[in-house]
Amino acid sequence: MTRVVSYAVRVEFGDCDPAGIVWFPNFFRWIDAASRHFFIACGVPPWAETTQTLGVIGTPLVDTHAKFVKTATYGDALQIDTSIAEWRGKSFVQRYRVLRGDDLLMACEEVRIFAGRRDDGSLFAHAIPPSIRALCE
Amino acid sequence: MTRVVSYAVRVEFGDCDPAGIVWFPNFFRWIDAASRHFFIACGVPPWAETTQTLGVIGTPLVDTHAKFVKTATYGDALQIDTSIAEWRGKSFVQRYRVLRGDDLLMACEEVRIFAGRRDDGSLFAHAIPPSIRALCE
Amino acid sequence: MTRVVSYAVRVEFGDCDPAGIVWFPNFFRWIDAASRHFFIACGVPPWAETTQTLGVIGTPLVDTHAKFVKTATYGDALQIDTSIAEWRGKSFVQRYRVLRGDDLLMACEEVRIFAGRRDDGSLFAHAIPPSIRALCE
Amino acid sequence: MTRVVSYAVRVEFGDCDPAGIVWFPNFFRWIDAASRHFFIACGVPPWAETTQTLGVIGTPLVDTHAKFVKTATYGDALQIDTSIAEWRGKSFVQRYRVLRGDDLLMACEEVRIFAGRRDDGSLFAHAIPPSIRALCE
Numbered sequence: 001m002t003r004v005v006s007y008a009v010r011v012e013f014g015d016c017d018p019a020g021i022v023w024f025p026n027f028f029r030w031i032d033a034a035s036r037h038f039f040i041a042c043g044v045p046p047w048a049e050t051t052q053t054l055g056v057i058g059t060p061l062v063d064t065h066a067k068f069v070k071t072a073t074y075g076d077a078l079q080i081d082t083s084i085a086e087w088r089g090k091s092f093v094q095r096y097r098v099l100r101g102d103d104l105l106m107a108c109e110e111v112r113i114f115a116g117r118r119d120d121g122s123l124f125a126h127a128i129p130p131s132i133r134a135l136c137e
Numbered sequence: 138m139t140r141v142v143s144y145a146v147r148v149e150f151g152d153c154d155p156a157g158i159v160w161f162p163n164f165f166r167w168i169d170a171a172s173r174h175f176f177i178a179c180g181v182p183p184w185a186e187t188t189q190t191l192g193v194i195g196t197p198l199v200d201t202h203a204k205f206v207k208t209a210t211y212g213d214a215l216q217i218d219t220s221i222a223e224w225r226g227k228s229f230v231q232r233y234r235v236l237r238g239d240d241l242l243m244a245c246e247e248v249r250i251f252a253g254r255r256d257d258g259s260l261f262a263h264a265i266p267p268s269i270r271a272l273c274e
Numbered sequence: 275m276t277r278v279v280s281y282a283v284r285v286e287f288g289d290c291d292p293a294g295i296v297w298f299p300n301f302f303r304w305i306d307a308a309s310r311h312f313f314i315a316c317g318v319p320p321w322a323e324t325t326q327t328l329g330v331i332g333t334p335l336v337d338t339h340a341k342f343v344k345t346a347t348y349g350d351a352l353q354i355d356t357s358i359a360e361w362r363g364k365s366f367v368q369r370y371r372v373l374r375g376d377d378l379l380m381a382c383e384e385v386r387i388f389a390g391r392r393d394d395g396s397l398f399a400h401a402i403p404p405s406i407r408a409l410c411e
Numbered sequence: 412m413t414r415v416v417s418y419a420v421r422v423e424f425g426d427c428d429p430a431g432i433v434w435f436p437n438f439f440r441w442i443d444a445a446s447r448h449f450f451i452a453c454g455v456p457p458w459a460e461t462t463q464t465l466g467v468i469g470t471p472l473v474d475t476h477a478k479f480v481k482t483a484t485y486g487d488a489l490q491i492d493t494s495i496a497e498w499r500g501k502s503f504v505q506r507y508r509v510l511r512g513d514d515l516l517m518a519c520e521e522v523r524i525f526a527g528r529r530d531d532g533s534l535f536a537h538a539i540p541p542s543i544r545a546l547c548e
Contacts, residue, residue, distance in 0.1 A: 012307040017424060018431045024198045025169060025425065028162040033286040046349055061161045065202045071260065075320055123208065149444040150291060151299065157292045170423040183486055212457055298472045299439040306436060335435045339476045345534065397482065
């Protein structure tokens, strides 16, 4: 059974564009927050701590695919249901459903990595850390 | 031959996250600007004007798929090459390549519509307006 | 006695800059949300409704003065205490205290107006609508 | 004579709110970029470099005061004129004028510091580094 963690979003006036609806990059802002919230809710320490313990500085995005089904506007209360759809060798698939009550507004599926940083500053993909995976399942 | 319009982006300090790299929702912010800039460069009037003349209030996003290849940081000068990859009946595919010099940082393909607004405030997809398509080809 | 309304903020990873602290424009993002939330909590209808009933399209900012006392980072839970410090003829002073527990992080005082829109699209300041003021006191 | 550096801004659709005008936190986003651009234009190295050479990680904001005079909307081309109005012992006053052609849209005056970081991660204000001041005058 897949673990699902919910994250609540209030849509604000400034999140909306001249058409009166949420400007789409804000959906990605909330999805990134929901991604991190998923790990925190599973008991994974903050990235500032895993940087020290595991060399994991965060979970940068490699690929994202999103469908926008319905619009939202300010005053709306949204819920983002987040889960991990697949664990791969050096990446994982994180899945999101953005809901307003029972209405699906947006669905998104991402590929992310657990990133480390080389001495020259560049990033690389760790093999999935077993301690993190164990907390998330 | 497909028309390609370039849009220049300067990456700023505030566009970057605690890992020191561009926070990904900002890429979508720039892509949305590049999308509008494409139409303006083709001679399509601003949406405020097409709202009056064609009932087109803008080009909301229906679907987006993006690959993140390399990171960027503040001080970087980026170029977004935008084109229309496909015209469909009531939607179109807009394609983006985000470059730093010759390096591809991000590739993105979107489905968008030319939206009208119903009396009840909801949006709908117009058939592609021939006058807009003619300007863009 | 002045009415105070609290608004809760979670600081997210993407709200922080390469120095690892909240990038200051995000404080203004939250303050704008707290401003609107104050009116909603007082029972003032959404601006979409007051546009119809009172010709009030919102409360644009005329002047703001903010002091930044302590920094915040992602994972922090903040509280913004909002009140109206003064009613003037055609404007009002809205005051904010951004707190993390008992620590004051930022204090801000703004002058805003209740804006109407002229036929040519420009904005003007209404005299303070008595029905709104009565709800807020 | 005070040195003035100009920074160009294009207002985009997503910078505007449901009232069709620039949402004010975006002015602060641009002002922060103009602040950094001022130092770069004066020949000050990027903060990533001054962190190594001078222990200066950036110029966090201590106080800001802004007046909003006229609104802007998408398609507008703005210019931000930035100067340093005053050098103090451990802080400086940075001044901005946001213009659209000859029209003043917003004026802003900030107090900033050149920040260092202590071993416990907290920030402190350096005495103004003479090498930076010399470049900016």
